[in-house]
Amino acid sequence: MLVRGRAWKLGDNVSTDHIISGKYKFKAIHSLEEMLPYLLAEVRPGFYREVRPGDVIVAGRNFGCGSSREHAPRLIKLAGVGAVIARSFARIFYRNSINIGLPVVEVRELPGITADGDLIEVDLEGGVVRNLTKGFEEAFRGYPREILEIVREGGIIEYVRRHGDLPWGGGTG
Template sequence: MIKQRSKIRMSSGITSPNFIEVTLYSALAFILFGQAPGRERNIKYASSLCIMIRGRAWVFGDDVDTDVIIPGKYLRTKDLRELAEHVMEGLDPSFSSRVQPGDLIVAGKNFGCGSSREQAPLALKLAGISCVVARSFARIFYRNAINIGLPLIEADVRCEPGEIVEVDLAQGKVVVGGREYTGRKLPDFLMEILNDGGLVAHRRKQRERGLV
């Protein structure tokens, strides 16, 4: 058998990946505007500060990968509705026919691991999923979801299938059946991208506002 010994040589502490991604967006705001996010006087965050999502929960476990979210055989399509028709097929073939607009997903750790296919968060969004709540997310999926405007929040939530879940993205709070969970709060700049419907729309709006 392989021998393994672990030695921490020097470590400055490894931070949660999603904290890192969230912070990245703040940093991007800083780079673009030269100020901390939300403090740019030309940007109004008033509407984005109260993103509330309320929906019925679909519950999945750990390591939900991009192949079960949308299998490779459907990726050739240009018809994006086809993605929604096959979303989560690998885990629950009846999902796409039963999911209702506004439903949300509650999952365990490492949600969206595997491929870099942006079609994965896109398929969930097109199927009507309003938010993904997971204990943690895989790095590329997290970035892709923000870029295409699918809200997500990192929170360790106990939840039964079909329960009503309320997510307050701005406060980083999730409420299920009277139980309140504190998740990772999204910075205002990230809320702005989500509010605009993703990075492409956000960039377009910035152009219209003469910010870039």
């Protein structure tokens, strides 16, 4: 699975409140489409309009901290973002992203050397991310096989629809 697009650079501790604020979420709680204009509204105004399919968010530490609201990764995916790269992720955001088939990748160095608009490539199977603009490449610890399958199939719901169960089988892990 290869994702390639322009970088959108964000900082540390971007919370799910920054991604979709509770006050907007509850205004449009019945519809993800109606929430979309508020995506990252107080961090990167206009993001939802300017982002192009395959673009990549490149962030610092603890991306997606705070609320469990899955609307955050869903809106990022709905806007067309192909992957999120960060120094680290908050755990609920991380698992939500996997569950909906949004690739999330933890690397130490690349966020530091990446600027807005750099061309980024994520190779999930190969376990490597590249900043093509800067000629920089960094390996990351690949997903366990089952997680990779979930992401590749577009999320855990799609996986279960196709296979009838979770990839780990019957409850014994």
